[in-house]
Amino acid sequence: GENVEQHPSTLSVQEGDSAVIKCTYSDSASNYFPWYKQELGKRPQLIIDIRSNVGEKKDQRIAVTLNKTAKHFSLHITETQPEDSAVYFCAASQGTYKYIFGTGTRLKVLA
Amino acid sequence: DGGITQSPKYLFRKEGQNVTLSCEQNLNHDAMYWYRQDPGQGLRLIYYSQIVNDFQKGDIAEGYSVSREKKESFPLTVTSAQKNPTAFYLCASGSRSGINEQFFGPGTRLTVL
Numbered sequence: 001g002e003n004v005e006q007h008p009s010t011l012s013v014q015e016g017d018s019a020v021i022k023c024t025y026s027d028s029a030s031n032y033f034p035w036y037k038q039e040l041g042k043r044p045q046l047i048i049d050i051r052s053n054v055g056e057k058k059d060q061r062i063a064v065t066l067n068k069t070a071k072h073f074s075l076h077i078t079e080t081q082p083e084d085s086a087v088y089f090c091a092a093s094q095g096t097y098k099y100i101f102g103t104g105t106r107l108k109v110l111a
Numbered sequence: 112d113g114g115i116t117q118s119p120k121y122l123f124r125k126e127g128q129n130v131t132l133s134c135e136q137n138l139n140h141d142a143m144y145w146y147r148q149d150p151g152q153g154l155r156l157i158y159y160s161q162i163v164n165d166f167q168k169g170d171i172a173e174g175y176s177v178s179r180e181k182k183e184s185f186p187l188t189v190t191s192a193q194k195n196p197t198a199f200y201l202c203a204s205g206s207r208s209g210i211n212e213q214f215f216g217p218g219t220r221l222t223v224l
Contacts, residue, residue, distance in 0.1 A: 043215040089153060097142050097161055101153035
């Protein structure tokens with residue numbers, strides 16, 4: 001079946017450094033790619049998303065890039081802060097209503 | 112954090128019992144979803160509903176059942192047929208007009224004793 005691979009599973013960075021999380025999807029029909037942040041014991045919340053007609057999108061310290069040919073998309077967080085510590089999930093759309101989620105990346109920002 | 116609510120926050124079940132998890136939304140969304148989250152794994156889709164009185168199985172529907180009698184509500188029943196039900200359950204809703212953001216509820220943590 002279709003799947004989304006996410007790497008790395010854990011990532012530790014020093015405060016102020018950049019963090020990059022990568023995802024690969026298999027469904028060539030996927031056209032919407034959201035990223036969610038989940039703090040411990042809380043609900044996932046959308047932090048940024050990108051559609052297939054765009055190669056890059058940026059929102060302050062967060063950016064997402066998409067390579068449709070290679071079926072890769074990545075989350076970039078610059079100038080990381082301790083409050084960025086959380087689990088991040090990528091997802092790819094499947095059909096009109098569904099997502100397939102990656103397995104998550106636990107990001108730790110060390111002060 | 113309003114808009115979509117789940118209850119209870121914590122639920123304990125004895126083996127052999129059915130339990131029902133509540134999910135309510137006031138976002139006027141047509142689509143609603145149930146996911147299961149286990150440690151170290153992503154969110155896996157149990158059931159989803161695009162419209163009232165209609166729902167489809169997701170990837171791990173065995174041992175679960177749902178109903179969608181009202182637009183605002185999408186309860187999930189974890190039956191005794193679900194062999195390993197201890198997990199964090201997340202409900203979500205989304206607009207039916209094309210693929211868009213899904214909004215998540217706060218979750219229910221179910222533990223089987």
